[in-house]
Amino acid sequence: MKSIPYGRQHITQADIDAVVEVLRADYLTQGPKIAEFEQAFANYIGSRYAVAVANGTAALHLCTLALGVQPGNKVITTPITFAASANCVRYAGGDVVFADIEPETYLLDIKKVEELLNNAPEGTYKGIIPVDFAGRSVDLEAFRKLADKYNCWIIEDACHAPGGYFIDSNEKKQFCGNSQFADLAIFSFHPVKHIAAGEGGMITTNDEKLYQKLLTLRTHGILKDVELFQNSPQVAYGNNHEAENTNTATYPGWYYEMQELGFNYRLTDFQAALGNEQLKRADEGLKRRREIAQTYDEAFKGKSFIKGQSGVVDGHAYHLYVIEVNNRKELYEHLRANNIFVQIHYVPVHLMPYYRQFGWKNGDLPAAERYYNRCISLPMYPTLTDEEQQYVIQKINECYE
Numbered sequence: 407m408k409s410i411p412y413g414r415q416h417i418t419q420a421d422i423d424a425v426v427e428v429l430r431a432d433y434l435t436q437g438p439k440i441a442e443f444e445q446a447f448a449n450y451i452g453s454r455y456a457v458a459v460a461n462g463t464a465a466l467h468l469c470t471l472a473l474g475v476q477p478g479n480k481v482i483t484t485p486i487t488f489a490a491s492a493n494c495v496r497y498a499g500g501d502v503v504f505a506d507i508e509p510e511t512y513l514l515d516i517k518k519v520e521e522l523l524n525n526a527p528e529g530t531y532k533g534i535i536p537v538d539f540a541g542r543s544v545d546l547e548a549f550r551k552l553a554d555k556y557n558c559w560i561i562e563d564a565c566h567a568p569g570g571y572f573i574d575s576n577e578k579k580q581f582c583g584n585s586q587f588a589d590l591a592i593f594s595f596h597p598v599k600h601i602a603a604g605e606g607g608m609i610t611t612n613d614e615k616l617y618q619k620l621l622t623l624r625t626h627g628i629l630k631d632v633e634l635f636q637n638s639p640q641v642a643y644g645n646n647h648e649a650e651n652t653n654t655a656t657y658p659g660w661y662y663e664m665q666e667l668g669f670n671y672r673l674t675d676f677q678a679a680l681g682n683e684q685l686k687r688a689d690e691g692l693k694r695r696r697e698i699a700q701t702y703d704e705a706f707k708g709k710s711f712i713k714g715q716s717g718v719v720d721g722h723a724y725h726l727y728v729i730e731v732n733n734r735k736e737l738y739e740h741l742r743a744n745n746i747f748v749q750i751h752y753v754p755v756h757l758m759p760y761y762r763q764f765g766w767k768n769g770d771l772p773a774a775e776r777y778y779n780r781c782i783s784l785p786m787y788p789t790l791t792d793e794e795q796q797y798v799i800q801k802i803n804e805c806y807e
């Protein structure tokens with residue numbers, strides 16, 4: 407049996423054709439495929455705007471910049487996530503405060519967040535970054551209520567959950583990243599995620615001001631729109647003396663202004679073409695992920711040695727299928743020995759040496775640490791065959807005979 411990873415991309419001939427078409431066309435970057443992908447993605451997610459960027463981490467970085475995170479600002483996130491969800495706060499000079507997870511859902515525990523907010527002087531915390539961990543949506547409606555009470559913004563890290571949703575208090579499906587409740591949401595197009603573009607990321611929002619700011623920050627903070635210039639024609643014409651005409655409409659065609667410090671976080675057009683083609687099959691992939699999850703659920707039903715993520719899971723997008731077991735290391739090694747390359751998601755971010763230097767230590771977040779000692783992510787990707795999945799289940803059961 408060939409090796410079975412925990413996740414992998416699915417590239418079709420249509421994907422290849424879409425990329426090749428761009429390679430033969432005029433624009434490798436800054437071309438028409440970017441806007442096309444952004445529009446299609448916004449439609450899929452149900453947000454007003456989408457901004458394509460180089461990767462999910464760049465997306466997070468631009469979000470903290472757009473929201474104005476400053477040195478000393480405190481932002482709350484979960485320890486059970488990829489490090490980037492926290493690092494983006496540090497990029498902007500802010501401080502990361504980790505709150506514990508709910509032991510049943512593995513998501514950022516809103517009660518723990520509330521405790522932090524409640525016990526600090528007003529204005530201590532600027533924002534919250536909840537993560538739709540494994541593909542399960544956080545209750546953003548509840549987080550929004552809390553954030554409003556304490557004047558915080560929300561960045562939803564939806565990297566695991568394109569197509570996932572939760573049901574709001576009006577019985578309405580709220581799709582992850584639709585920015586109905588969050589200020590900004592972000593996605594990644596790394597090959598293990600639902601939509602693969604090699605590298606790539608997307609920010610979604612309904613806020614026009616933030617949208618404009620993100621566009622500028624994505625490209626060096628440079629503006630080309632005459633309307634937005636700061637009325638300095640002597641610079642515009644390269645004259646040292648005072649220009650006689652200060653009418654902004656007379657700026658020369660070559661002129662641009664860098665008004666703030668931005669980055670080059672652009673996505674290329676061939677990546678956008680790949681992402682867009684993949685997006686067309688996103689629902690198909692999601693359907694298959696949910697089937698696979700159901701097969702695992704049924705196989706493990708009544709097995710006392712396995713505990714899975716529990717609760718209502720209608721809108722789960724199943725980026726990961728996570729179980730908890732007592733003898734995790736043994737299971738991990740048994741599966742690896744049988745060519746099943748399971749993974750652990752995640753080593754808690756607060757226990758990374760980098761974050762320990764800020765005082766975080768073992769025992770600070772008991773639910774997250776207990777989860778980490780027991781968790782293992784099983785193979786979960788649309789092209790996993792029934793036969794392969796049965797093999798995985800068989801090898802897991804073997805470990806407990």
Ligand SMILES: *Cc1c(COP(=O)(O)O)cnc(C)c1O
Nearest residue numbers: 461462463488490565594595596
């Ligand atoms: C993948 C991922 C990121 C980072 O995305 P990249 O595209 O790899 O930079 C951030 N947060 C979460 C939860 C992720 O899974």
